[in-house]
Every structure is written in C-alpha cells, then in structure tokens.
Amino acid sequence: MAEIGTLHYLVVAAALFIIGTIGVLTRRNVLIILMSIELILNAVNLNLVAFSRLYGLHGQVFSIFVIADAAAESAVGLGILIAFFRNKETVNMDEVDLLKW
Amino acid sequence: MNPVATTFFFYFLSAIAIICAILVITRRNPVHSALLLIITLLAQAGLYLMLYAPFVAGVQILVYAGGIMVLYLFVIMLVNIERAQLEERFNKQWVVGALATGALGGLLLFIFVKGRSIFPATAHMFPEQVNTQQIGLMLYRDYLLPFEIASLLLLVAIVGAVVMAKKRI
Numbered sequence: 001m002a003e004i005g006t007l008h009y010l011v012v013a014a015a016l017f018i019i020g021t022i023g024v025l026t027r028r029n030v031l032i033i034l035m036s037i038e039l040i041l042n043a044v045n046l047n048l049v050a051f052s053r054l055y056g057l058h059g060q061v062f063s064i065f066v067i068a069d070a071a072a073e074s075a076v077g078l079g080i081l082i083a084f085f086r087n088k089e090t091v092n093m094d095e096v097d098l099l100k101w
Numbered sequence: 102m103n104p105v106a107t108t109f110f111f112y113f114l115s116a117i118a119i120i121c122a123i124l125v126i127t128r129r130n131p132v133h134s135a136l137l138l139i140i141t142l143l144a145q146a147g148l149y150l151m152l153y154a155p156f157v158a159g160v161q162i163l164v165y166a167g168g169i170m171v172l173y174l175f176v177i178m179l180v181n182i183e184r185a186q187l188e189e190r191f192n193k194q195w196v197v198g199a200l201a202t203g204a205l206g207g208l209l210l211f212i213f214v215k216g217r218s219i220f221p222a223t224a225h226m227f228p229e230q231v232n233t234q235q236i237g238l239m240l241y242r243d244y245l246l247p248f249e250i251a252s253l254l255l256l257v258a259i260v261g262a263v264v265m266a267k268k269r270i
Contacts, residue, residue, distance in 0.1 A: 003108075004107055004108055004111045004151075005220065006220045007213055007217050007220060008111060008115075009148070009152065010213055011210065011213060012115045012118065012119065012148070014206060014209040014210065014213070015119050015122075015206070016118065016119065016122055016141075017209075018202055018203070018205065018206035018209070019119070019122045019123055019125075019126060020122070020126075021202045021205070022126060022198065022199050022202045022203075023125070023126030025194070025195070025198030025199070025201075025202060026126075026191045026192060026194075026195035026198045026199055027126060027190065027191060027192070028188070028189065028190065028191065028192045029131060029190075031131045031134075031135075031173070031176065031177060031180070032125070032126060032131060032134055034173070035125055035126075035134055035135065035138050035173065036125070036126055038138065038165075038169070039122055039125065039126075039138070039141070042141070042142065042145055042165075045145075045157075045161075046145060046148060046149075049149055049152050049154045049157055050152060052152075052154065053152050053153060054220070057232075057235055057236060057239055058239070060154050060156065060157050060232075060236055061236055061239050061240055061243075061244055063154075063157050064157065064160060064236070064240070065244075065247060065251055067160055067161070067164055067165065068251045068254070068255060069251070069254065070165070070169065071164060071168065071169055071255065071258070072254050072255055072257075072258035073258075074169050074172060074173070075172065075258045075259065075261075075262040076258050076261050076262055076265070078172060078173070078176045078262070078266075079261065079262035079263070079264075079265035079266040080265055081176060081180070082176065082179060082180070082265070082266045083265045083266060085179075085180045085181075086268070089181070090184075091180050091181075092188065093192065094192050094193075
C-alpha cells in the first residue's frame with residue numbers, strides 16, 4: 001500500500017469538516033449543532049497538525065489556541081442554550097424567534 | 102525507531118473517526134451523540150500521535166474529551182430531552198443544506214487530488230522527546246501576546262457563561 005502522506009490526512013479532515021457542516025445546516029437540536037461546530041474545529045486542528053509535520057511546530061501551537069477557543073465557544077454557547085431553554089422550554093433552532101416580529 | 106503498521110492504523114483511526122462523526126449528526130438521542138463524539142475525539146488524538154504531535158494529543162484527550170464533553174453532558178442532563186426525542190430531527194431545508202455541503206466536499210476533494218504535487222513528498226521527522234519542551238518555548242517566546250489574549254478570552258467566556266446561565270443577576 002502507498003505511504004501515508006499529508007494528502008491522506010487532509011482528506012480525512014475535509015470529510016470531518018463536511019460532516020460537521022451538514023450537521024450545522026440540517027439538525028434542529030441546538031446541542032447537536034454545537035457538537036457539529038466542535039467537529040468542524042477538530043477538522044481544522046487536524047489540518048494544522050498535518051501541516052506542522054511539513055513546516056515546523058507553528059501548526060501545533062495554533063491548534064492549542066484553537067482548542068482554547070473551542071472551550072470558550074462551547075461555554076458561552078451552552079450558557080445561551082440554558083438561558084433560552086429557561087424562557088421557551090425548547091432546544092430547537094427553528095423555534096428561536098424572539099427577535100423576529 | 103521506525104513506526105510499525107502506519108497504514109493500517111491510519112485507516113483504522115480514520116474510519117472510527119468518520120463513522121462516529123456521521124453517527125453524531127444522525128442519532129436522535131443527544132446523549133448518544135455526545136458519547137460518539139468522545140470516540141471521534143479519541144480517534145483524532147490517535148491521529149495526532151501518528152503525526153508526531155504527542156502534546157496536542159494529550160491536550161485533546163484532557164481538554165476536549167475530558168473537559169468540554171463533560172460540560173456538554175451536564176447541559177444535556179439539564180435540558181429536557183424526552184420531548185426532543187419525539188420530534189423531527191432535521192429542519193425543513195435539510196436537502197438543500199446537504200446538497201450544498203456535498204458540493205463543497207466534492208470541490209475540496211477535486212482541489213486536493215489536482216494539487217497533490219504541491220505537498221512535499223517526504224515529511225520532516227521531528228524528535229518526539231522534546232516536542233512538549235519546544236511547544237512550551239514557542240508559546241512563551243514567539244506567541245506570548247496571542248497566549249495572553251487567549252487567557253483573556255477564556256476569562257471573558259467564564260464571566261459570560263455565568264452571566265447568561267444565571268437566573269437573575
């Protein structure tokens with residue numbers, strides 16, 4: 001079999017990115033949408049680490065920053081979700097219409 | 102020491118990651134989705150180890166699979182999932198969304214296959230023993246300002262999460 005190169009990792013990362021994007025665009029549950037965003041961020045991390053094998057350690061340092069951002073994003077997103085659930089008793093994205101008239 | 106069975110482990114871990122990711126976005130129960138997402142994250146940590154990034158793999162397991170996913174599971178327990186299990190899983194525009202995203206995936210694959218020659222064939226072999234040390238040096242020397250900004254971002258996120266989840270301030 002062929003040697004596993006950077007291209008293989010890029011294809012896996014692209015597949016995870018696409019799966020995450022489909023989850024964001026098609027699901028109704030806000031929790032699943034937040035998990036899909038985590039999948040997208042992980043795909044980006046895999047790209048960064050795969051390229052850091054070629055061009056030095058900068059990619060790995062950036063992937064640590066991406067993980068810190070993901071932690072902040074999920075904390076704020078879940079806080080918004082709890083506040084919304086307290087008001088409307090639902091976790092569905094298409095029922096979030098408090099700002100519509 | 103030369104790595105053993107790289108090809109097998111790459112395809113094994115990638116298959117686990119992708120299959121569990123597909124299950125994450127199709128399961129009805131959010132608890133199952135969260136547990137499958139943990140398996141995906143652990144498989145990705147294995148892929149990081151194969152890319153000679155042991156520190157990132159450790160951070161992935163500790164912070165992602167250990168910290169963030171516990172937060173998700175707590176919130177799933179707080180909200181009412183019995184009602185969500187009876188409802189429609191996908192929204193009305195799911196066909197359009199899936200088609201557009203599939204087109205984007207086809208475009209990415211096309212670009213990767215056409216441009217495969219721009220990636221260098223032989224990768225550098227970074228020594229694994231000093232990986233953590235070098236990342237620490239880079240974080241505190243070259244990336245000191247982004248590091249401080251990240252800490253400030255985490256502080257703002259903590260305060261924001263408490264403010265938004267609190268009943269009355």
